[in-house]
Amino acid sequence: MDIASWVAARGGIVHRQQILDEGVSPRALRAALARGDAERIRRYWVATASAPPPLVAAARASGRLACVSAAAHRGWWMPEGTTETLHLTVRQDAKLPGGTNAIVHWSRPLVPQPPHRLIESVPDTLEHIAGCLPHEQALVVWESACAMDRLHPEVLARIAWRTTRARRLTSAAQNQSDSGLETLFVVRLTPWGVVIRQQVSIAGHDVDVLIGDRLVVQLDGFAFHSTPADRQRDLAHDRELRARGYTVLRFTYRDVVTDWAHVEAVITRHLAQRNHLAP
Incomplete structure (x- = not known):
C-alpha cells in the first residue's frame, strides 16, 4: 500500500493504528517514515505534507480541535477575527x-468521541462557542452550523446543554438564514419590533429579508454575488421587485459588519416613510 497516498486521501493525518488496521506491518510503516513519505507526530499520529496545520497542532498536544477552530475546520461561517487563535x-x-500556543478547553466532553479523531463533536463545538464568543457572534455561528450540518432547532433543544449561554442560543437559533451575514442583520433588527421574514419567495426568487409587507433587504455576501452573472441576475430581480411595488435595499458584507450605523440610518428612513407597508 502507498502509505503516503492513503494518509493524504484521509485528510493528511491519521492515527497509527488506522494504518496498521489496513494490513500494513509495523516494519513497513517504519520504513515509510524513514524514507520521509510521512511524518510521525508524537507517538501515535502519522501525517503527510498535506495535513492541515491545526490538526497537526491538535495531534502534537494529544488533544482535539475545539470551539472556533473546530467550527472553521467544518466550514461554518465565522465572524472576522474569531479564528486567529x-x-x-x-x-x-x-x-x-x-x-x-493555543486556548485550551479543559472541560469534560459533552459527547464521547472515538479515540482516533482530532476534532471534537458538533455539540461540544457549539457549547464551547457559546462560552467563548459574544452572544451575537455565537448566534451567527450556531445558525451556520444549523444550516450546514442540518441541525433542526428541535434537535438542539433536546441536547443536555450544561451552560445557560448554550441554552439561550438554543432558544434563539432558528435555522432560517441563508448566510451568517443574514443572521447578523436579523439579530440586530429583531429588537426593533417590526415584522421580519426570511427567505420569502417573490417574483421567482427568494429575498433575504422582507420587512413588513414591502421593504426587501438583500445582503450581498461574496459567495453568491461575486460574478458578473450573479450581479446581472440580482439587478434583474431588483427591477422586477420594484415593478411590483416593493422597495429594495442592498447592503454588502462591509456595510453590515463595519458600518452598521449607516445601515440602521437607511432602514430608519424607509420605516419612517412607511415603505415597509402595503398601500
Missing part, C-alpha cells in the same frame, strides 16, 4: 508539550 480541547489530566 487556535482552540484545543484536551483531557483534564493532560500535560501539554512546551510551546503549545
Whole structure:
C-alpha cells in the first residue's frame, strides 16, 4: 500500500493504528517514515505534507480541535477575527508539550468521541462557542452550523446543554438564514419590533429579508454575488421587485459588519416613510 497516498486521501493525518488496521506491518510503516513519505507526530499520529496545520497542532498536544477552530475546520461561517487563535480541547489530566500556543478547553466532553479523531463533536463545538464568543457572534455561528450540518432547532433543544449561554442560543437559533451575514442583520433588527421574514419567495426568487409587507433587504455576501452573472441576475430581480411595488435595499458584507450605523440610518428612513407597508 502507498502509505503516503492513503494518509493524504484521509485528510493528511491519521492515527497509527488506522494504518496498521489496513494490513500494513509495523516494519513497513517504519520504513515509510524513514524514507520521509510521512511524518510521525508524537507517538501515535502519522501525517503527510498535506495535513492541515491545526490538526497537526491538535495531534502534537494529544488533544482535539475545539470551539472556533473546530467550527472553521467544518466550514461554518465565522465572524472576522474569531479564528486567529487556535482552540484545543484536551483531557483534564493532560500535560501539554512546551510551546503549545493555543486556548485550551479543559472541560469534560459533552459527547464521547472515538479515540482516533482530532476534532471534537458538533455539540461540544457549539457549547464551547457559546462560552467563548459574544452572544451575537455565537448566534451567527450556531445558525451556520444549523444550516450546514442540518441541525433542526428541535434537535438542539433536546441536547443536555450544561451552560445557560448554550441554552439561550438554543432558544434563539432558528435555522432560517441563508448566510451568517443574514443572521447578523436579523439579530440586530429583531429588537426593533417590526415584522421580519426570511427567505420569502417573490417574483421567482427568494429575498433575504422582507420587512413588513414591502421593504426587501438583500445582503450581498461574496459567495453568491461575486460574478458578473450573479450581479446581472440580482439587478434583474431588483427591477422586477420594484415593478411590483416593493422597495429594495442592498447592503454588502462591509456595510453590515463595519458600518452598521449607516445601515440602521437607511432602514430608519424607509420605516419612517412607511415603505415597509402595503398601500
